[in-house]
Amino acid sequence: MRVSLLQRLWVTFSCYVVGFYASTLNRFVTKGAENIPGSGGVLLASNHISAYETIFLPWAVIRHHPLQMLWAPAKEELFENTVQRLLYSSWGAFPVRRKRDVKANKTISTLLQDQKVMIFPEGTRHKDGKLGPGNRGVGKIIYDTRPTVIPTALIGFNTWKFPGFGQSATAVFGRPLDFGDLYALEDNKETHHLIVDRVMQAIADLLKHEGAYVD
Numbered sequence: 001m002r003v004s005l006l007q008r009l010w011v012t013f014s015c016y017v018v019g020f021y022a023s024t025l026n027r028f029v030t031k032g033a034e035n036i037p038g039s040g041g042v043l044l045a046s047n048h049i050s051a052y053e054t055i056f057l058p059w060a061v062i063r064h065h066p067l068q069m070l071w072a073p074a075k076e077e078l079f080e081n082t083v084q085r086l087l088y089s090s091w092g093a094f095p096v097r098r099k100r101d102v103k104a105n106k107t108i109s110t111l112l113q114d115q116k117v118m119i120f121p122e123g124t125r126h127k128d129g130k131l132g133p134g135n136r137g138v139g140k141i142i143y144d145t146r147p148t149v150i151p152t153a154l155i156g157f158n159t160w161k162f163p164g165f166g167q168s169a170t171a172v173f174g175r176p177l178d179f180g181d182l183y184a185l186e187d188n189k190e191t192h193h194l195i196v197d198r199v200m201q202a203i204a205d206l207l208k209h210e211g212a213y214v215d
Helices: 005-025 053-062 082-090 102-111 136-145 189-209
Strands: 027-031 042-046 070-075 093-096 116-119 148-155 168-173
Touching (some): 005 082, 027 053, 042 136, 053 070, 053 148, 070 102, 102 136, 136 189, 148 189
Parallel strands (some): 070 093, 070 116
């Protein structure tokens, strides 16, 4: 997908403004950013514990890949207001209806040909920090598009207040996942479940390594 230089500059500038708040006024750190490829279709699959993640996760990525985009599906209610719609769209967000959204899935599949996309396989926030089950639809998208999948663990944002200072949070990017054995299986619901289960297990392993896994 072609994106204008002006939009890329705007996104990078916005990320650095957000980053000043997140990593200077607060203590948001990243680990494993070297695992994120510089090019190609990349899916960052993360746990979902706070609404702030869609703002701060781009900073964790774009600071290492300036002038790139990190696209994000977001609930359609955020696009009802004209000003909000223009702002979120300029940052690379696009609306998704609850439950099954064929149009949004097609958008994600198109983007994953050569872009970076962040997605929350759980489909809903878990403010208590627990890791919920992954949505089968994410497994289907991965099976169809076969991007580089980076498991991502977000820690601490569920305790943040805005505005706030000195708050701690961490984003951990794991190594790319290998689905070769699962891609060899039939394109069906069972295979899609196996794929997303592998993603969720990788996220759980990252959380456990950081001592942040919640049963």
